[in-house]
Amino acid sequence: MTIEWRYTVERDLGILSVSGYLGPDAVHRFTGAVGWALARGTGPVIVDLTGLRGWSAEGQLAVTEAARRLAAAGRSLELAAIPADGSLVPGGDCPLIPVHADLAGALAAHSTRHGEPPQGRHEWRPTGRPTGDQQRD
Template sequence: MTIEWRYTAEQDLGILSVSGYLGPDAVHRFTGAVGWALARSTGPVIVDLTGLRGWSAEGQLAITEAARRLAASGRSLELAAIPADGSLVPGGDCPLIPVHADLAGALAAHSTRHDEPPQGRPEWQTTGRPTGDQQRA
């Protein structure tokens, strides 16, 4: 099993939505998605895990490594809607990873109103070409 991802750049942050199962087979794809986020925006990256069915220890490690990678660039990683089957337990040397109950809560924490997706915002995903009328799940 692997993951699918979609990255959306907002004004002051990025949203990396991940679905599927973040296990050993998907770590490389997740790492690539984080690299995509680093190269295409500035500010914090919210990893939206609403569509994630679960994660393995390797998947959790990939998330903590992504937090380190972003911190090295002066940026932060935040999580929204972690899987119900476990919580993330980063090592002591990992940067703080804020965890939000859902994407709406994560966006509200950045004090920007996001009721409707803005038209024409940059969006990338693993399959197909993005269109201006895609909606968040």
């Protein structure tokens, strides 16, 4: 099993939506998605796990490693809708990872409305084709 992901930028806020199962076989794909987010934004990244069916210990470690990578770049990672099968317990050296009940709560914390008009919004999927008001290379 693996994951599917979509990355959306709304103003200075990145939203990395992940679905599927974040297990050992999907860690590399998740790490690549985080790298994509690092290259295409400047603000916090909310990892929306609404569509995630579950995650393994390796998947949880990949999330904490993503928080470290983002922090090293001066950005933060936040989680929305963590799977019911376990909470994330980062190590003591991990940056703070805010956890929101759902994506709407995470966006409200940043005063951004999901589904806003396309102006200032861009979306990428693994095919690399953006959607929104501007095309990017």
